[in-house]
Amino acid sequence: MSWIRRREICILLYVIPAAIILINHFSGSLGPVTSEIILWASTLATFAILLGVISLFQHHLTVLARQRRGWPYSIILLASFLTTFAFNYIYPTAYDFIINRLLASLQMALLAYVGFYSYTLFFRASGTKNPYVLVLLVAILLGLFYNLPMRDVIWTGWGPLGKWVNDVPNTGGMNALLIGVGIGTLALFIRTILGYEEAYLGG
Amino acid sequence: MILPGKRFEFILFLVLLGLLYIAIELSRRGIRVPKIREFAALQAIPEAIGRAAELNRPVHISTGIGGLSDEWAPMTIAAMAILRSVVEYCGKLGVPVKYFCIRAHMLPAMQDLVRGGYVRGGRPERYSEDMVEFVGDGQQRALMAAMMGYISREKPAVNILLGATFYETYISLGCGAVQGCLQIAGTPRLYYQGILVALADYPLIGQELYAAAAKVSGNPPDLGSIAGQDYNTVVCLILIVVTTILATVGSKLWSMLLSW
Numbered sequence: 520m521s522w523i524r525r526r527e528i529c530i531l532l533y534v535i536p537a538a539i540i541l542i543n544h545f546s547g548s549l550g551p552v553t554s555e556i557i558l559w560a561s562t563l564a565t566f567a568i569l570l571g572v573i574s575l576f577q578h579h580l581t582v583l584a585r586q587r588r589g590w591p592y593s594i595i596l597l598a599s600f601l602t603t604f605a606f607n608y609i610y611p612t613a614y615d616f617i618i619n620r621l622l623a624s625l626q627m628a629l630l631a632y633v634g635f636y637s638y639t640l641f642f643r644a645s646g647t648k649n650p651y652v653l654v655l656l657v658a659i660l661l662g663l664f665y666n667l668p669m670r671d672v673i674w675t676g677w678g679p680l681g682k683w684v685n686d687v688p689n690t691g692g693m694n695a696l697l698i699g700v701g702i703g704t705l706a707l708f709i710r711t712i713l714g715y716e717e718a719y720l721g722g
Numbered sequence: 723m724i725l726p727g728k729r730f731e732f733i734l735f736l737v738l739l740g741l742l743y744i745a746i747e748l749s750r751r752g753i754r755v756p757k758i759r760e761f762a763a764l765q766a767i768p769e770a771i772g773r774a775a776e777l778n779r780p781v782h783i784s785t786g787i788g789g790l791s792d793e794w795a796p797m798t799i800a801a802m803a804i805l806r807s808v809v810e811y812c813g814k815l816g817v818p819v820k821y822f823c824i825r826a827h828m829l830p831a832m833q834d835l836v837r838g839g840y841v842r843g844g845r846p847e848r849y850s851e852d853m854v855e856f857v858g859d860g861q862q863r864a865l866m867a868a869m870m871g872y873i874s875r876e877k878p879a880v881n882i883l884l885g886a887t888f889y890e891t892y893i894s895l896g897c898g899a900v901q902g903c904l905q906i907a908g909t910p911r912l913y914y915q916g917i918l919v920a921l922a923d924y925p926l927i928g929q930e931l932y933a934a935a936a937k938v939s940g941n942p943p944d945l946g947s948i949a950g951q952d953y954n955t956v957v958c959l960i961l962i963v964v965t966t967i968l969a970t971v972g973s974k975l976w977s978m979l980l981s982w
Contacts (some may be wrong), residue, residue: 545735720834
């Protein structure tokens with residue numbers, strides 16, 4: 520049984536479900552099997568979460584035991600985890616409060632950073648020594664003026680110009696990129712099913 | 723039997739797959755091994771890791787929120803192929819790595835990838851379980867907070883973000899730019915191409931991520947797959963030109979082929 524090696528089995532576990540899903544996409548004849556495979560994937564993912572939780576506890580308990588820098592944050596994290604987990608079963612009202620009032624607000628606050636970084640992108644880009652950035656800056660300016668409520672007051676040409684840039688070069692470029700990405704995905708797929716690509720197996 | 727409306731798509735799929743296979747086989751047998759241009763992002767990796775070693779600061783790596791069980795899997799696999807060599811360089815120079823894992827099913831694979839990198843680099847004793855930290859399954863905000871906190875506190879010398887990245891691209895690269903990290907980033911995701919160009923020192927645009935993943939291994943079959951991608955691009959260009967002419971002259975052939 521020496522021919523059964525771990526990597527070959529892992530590759531087969533990738534190839535067989537991929538082939539079934541692909542056959543079903545074109546023929547529609549393996550619908551129930553495809554649904555079953557997708558269900559299995561969800562089930563396995565649920566077990567994987569357990570692994571993740573164990574890793575999370577291991578990490579933060581180690582931080583606490585060794586009193587590493589920022590250890591009080593580990594206490595907050597573990598306490599938050601256990602409290603939320605317990606409330607979900609013991610006191611659902613409190614659980615809803617944590618999710619809808621505390622977590623949602625914190626998440627919104629964090630998302631504000633996305634806005635901050637995206638608005639300051641223009642200023643950062645202007646300091647970058649890269650010729651492509653010039654194209655980006657021109658596109659940003661055109662986009663800004665195109666979406667400006669008072670654009671026609673400045674110049675009536677912003678509307679048609681912005682629309683043309685959006686519909687023609689932008690859509691063309693996006694589609695070209697999409698074709699390239701699709702071909703790249705196909706190349707990676709064939710490398711994986713032939714066993715040349717093994718990075719997803721780890722070490 | 724192939725479903726109506728998918729027959730042309732199926733034939734095109736087989737043609738593209740066949741061209742890729744031929745290119746890979748030609749390269750594998752040494753008949754036609756393509757020469758691939760250098761990627762600045764790949765060339766910068768040893769220098770970047772060396773810089774981290776000199777500054778005695780860690781390297782932050784990320785594959786974004788894409789996993790191995792969703793439609794973003796090819797991007798994640800490509801990212802893992804590049805990160806494999808990044809971690810090996812880190813192993814050689816003894817530079818600590820940090821990876822925040824957002825997909826539970828990727829945890830063992832990434833732990834193995836990082837551990838393997840240190841083993842291949844000749845310093846397995848420098849590997850620590852803490853290097854791969856789980857932050858919540860599919861919890862993008864948790865990943866963003868973890869990245870932002872880590873980059874702000876630890877100030878890594880190098881920030882590498884590859885794969886299927888979403889909003890965390892803004893956070894990771896934005897925060898990295900503020901902290902002065904050398905940034906290598908690449909994603910085929912359309913909406914984030916602009917931010918890569920603006921904020922990454924070495925961006926990998928669009929399908930460059932896939933090509934770089936093949937290039938980093940240096941194996942003839944992988945290099946052959948890049949040549950295969952070029953053949954496929956030529957097929958797509960021919961199709962675009964032909965269909966444009968057909969549409970211009972008012973032919974119904976194209977719509978017939980699509981509904982076949």
